[in-house]
Structure formats: C-alpha cells, structure tokens
Amino acid sequence: MLRFFLVSFSFVADVFRSWRLLVQFAKRDFKSKYFGSYLGLLWAFVQPFITIMIFWFVFQVGFKSKPVGDVPFLVWLLAGMVPWFFFSEAWMNATNSIIEYKFLVNKVVFRVSLLPLVKIMSSFVIHVFFIFVLFFFMAVYGIGFSFYNLQIVYYIFAMLVLLLGLSFLTSALMVFLKDIGQVIGMFIQFGFWGTPIFWSLHIIPEKYRIFFKFNPVYYITEGFRESLLYRVGFWEHPWLTLNFWVVTLIILIAGTVIFNRLRPHFADVI
Numbered sequence: 001m002l003r004f005f006l007v008s009f010s011f012v013a014d015v016f017r018s019w020r021l022l023v024q025f026a027k028r029d030f031k032s033k034y035f036g037s038y039l040g041l042l043w044a045f046v047q048p049f050i051t052i053m054i055f056w057f058v059f060q061v062g063f064k065s066k067p068v069g070d071v072p073f074l075v076w077l078l079a080g081m082v083p084w085f086f087f088s089e090a091w092m093n094a095t096n097s098i099i100e101y102k103f104l105v106n107k108v109v110f111r112v113s114l115l116p117l118v119k120i121m122s123s124f125v126i127h128v129f130f131i132f133v134l135f136f137f138m139a140v141y142g143i144g145f146s147f148y149n150l151q152i153v154y155y156i157f158a159m160l161v162l163l164l165g166l167s168f169l170t171s172a173l174m175v176f177l178k179d180i181g182q183v184i185g186m187f188i189q190f191g192f193w194g195t196p197i198f199w200s201l202h203i204i205p206e207k208y209r210i211f212f213k214f215n216p217v218y219y220i221t222e223g224f225r226e227s228l229l230y231r232v233g234f235w236e237h238p239w240l241t242l243n244f245w246v247v248t249l250i251i252l253i254a255g256t257v258i259f260n261r262l263r264p265h266f267a268d269v270i
Contacts, residue, residue: 022114026121033122048085048130052078055198071229072141078134079225080197086127087159087217088188093119094167095174095184102270112263116167120160127156138228151227151234158244159220165252168259175262175269197221219244 056074094116098105101115131152174180195217201209212218219240226232234241 021111022117022121025114025118026125029118029122030125045126045129048081048126051085052081055081069230071143075134075137075141075143076225076229077198078137079228080195080221082127082130082134083155083159083220083224084192084195084197084217085130086123087163087220088192089126090120090123090163091166091170092181092184092188093123094163095170095181097167098171098175098266099270105266105270112266113168113259116171117164120163120167124160134228143229146231148227148231148233152224154234155220155223155227158223158248161252162216162220162248165248165255168255169251172255172259172262172266175266191215191217195221213240214243214247216244216247 055077097115097119098112101118104115105112170180170184194212195215196212201212201218201222204212223234226234
C-alpha cells in the first residue's frame with residue numbers, strides 16, 4: 001500500500017513539474033478548438049448559456065419556481081450548474097485526450113501524462129468566465145461579496161484533484177476499451193440528474209440523503225452554493241469533507257497507478 005502511495009504521488013509531482021509545457025499545450029488546444037469556426041470563441045459559451053436559460057425558463061417562468069430560501073432561483077441554479085459544466089466537459093474531453101493526441105504518444109520526449117491535464121486546463125478557461133457571470137448575477141440580485149466567497153478557490157482545487165484522478169483512470173482505459181467514452185457519457189447524464197443541481201436535496205426524505213452525499217460532485221456543487229449564497233464554511237461539514245477527500249484520494253491513487261502501468265503499452269495499441 002505504501003508503495004502505491006509513493007508511486008502515485010511521485011507520478012503526479014512529475015506531471016506538475018512540467019507546468020510550462022502544460023500551459024503551452026492548453027493554450028494551443030483552446031485555440032484549435034474554438035478559433036477555427038466563424039463564431040469562434042462564442043461557441044464555448046453558447047451551449048452552457050442556452051442550457052441555463054432553458055432550465056430557468058422551464059422552472060421559473062413555466063413552473064413558477066419560488067426562491068430557494070432567500071436566494072433567487074436563477075442565482076441558486078447558476079451556483080450549481082457552473083461547477084457541473086466544468087466537471088462534465090473537462091472529464092469527457094480528458095477521457096478522449098490520448099486518442100485525440102495519439103500522434104504524440106510515440107514521441108519519446110513527450111510526457112503523455114500531460115494530455116488529460118491539457119484538456120482540463122483548456123476547459124478551465126471557460127469555467128473562469130462563468131464564475132464571473134455568476135458573480136455578476138449575484139450583484140444584480142443584491143447578493144454582496146463575503147469572505148466566504150473565497151472558499152470557491154478551495155472547491156475548485158478539490159474539483160481539479162478529483163478530475164485528475166478520474167481523467168488518468170478513464171483516459172488510460174479508453175486506449176484499450178473504446179466503449180469507455182460511451183460509459184462516461186452515461187455516467188455524466190446520470191450524475192446530472194442524481195446530483196442536486198436544479199433541485200434541492202431537502203425534498204428527499206432524510207434517511208435517503210446520505211446516499212446522495214457520497215457523490216463527490218455533490219460536495220463541490222453544494223460547496224459553491226454554501227460559499228457564495230449561504231456563507232457556510234467547509235469546516236462546518238467535517239464528515240462530508242472527510243468523505244470527499246477519502247473517495248477522491250482513492251480515485252487519484254487508482255488512476256495514477258493504472259495510468260502509469262498502462263502507459264508503456266499505449267503505442268502498441270494506438
């Protein structure tokens with residue numbers, strides 16, 4: 001077990017030592033993805049924006065959804081959807097990263113372990129923009145800035161660690177099992193409806209809430225809401241925080257170990 005810990009964290013540390021190369025490739029990936037079409041960068045924001053507006057129209061205009069507590073429904077919805085959009089897009093893109101950049105796998109000097117991170121960082125640029133959009137709507141609805149808002153830096157870090165472990169795991173498996181991409185798509189769809197994003201966990205009977213709280217993404221989306229809207233510190237949920245980090249570290253260790261073991265065989269399969 002100790003050997004697994006050492007291998008895993010040594011592998012992650014080696015990846016982060018190449019941060020300059022990572023930033024360079026992330027910029028290139030971002031430009032190639034959005035600047036080749038007529039609308040260019042606008043496409044990065046169109047789909048998330050339309051999705052948010054559809055949910056807002058259906059639940060607030062159609063079903064006349066009331067504010068959640070003292071928080072306007074649109075702001076409450078945005079606080080959950082913004083981190084979810086980043087998580088789902090980054091995970092799906094990172095899963096396909098090695099297949100997409102297969103021409104780099106045979107390069108002896110290139111660190112293949114950077115490829116999932118390239119996709120995560122590329123998606124992060126859009127996430128930062130939507131965080132500013134979220135703060136804009138908070139200001140429009142009169143929700144002032146608080147010290148607790150700074151906690152989103154912690155929750156973003158937590159999400160990046162979770163994505164790192166998941167991406168190493170699924171991107172490595174994707175090389176050998178092409179169906180992994182479809183499975184991840186199903187997980188993301190199920191996770192969207194199973195994570196309290198556009199509905200509140202309070203509508204679920206108390207005895208069943210524990211099952212939803214085991215979902216690590218719940219910790220992040222709820223953390224965004226509590227940091228931005230309810231002014232609740234993450235230290236006020238010690239057991240939930242412990243559960244998240246135990247699950248996340250297990251995923252990170254499993255992902256890095258499996259990636260490290262399968263990496264020598266990538267070139268043979270691709």
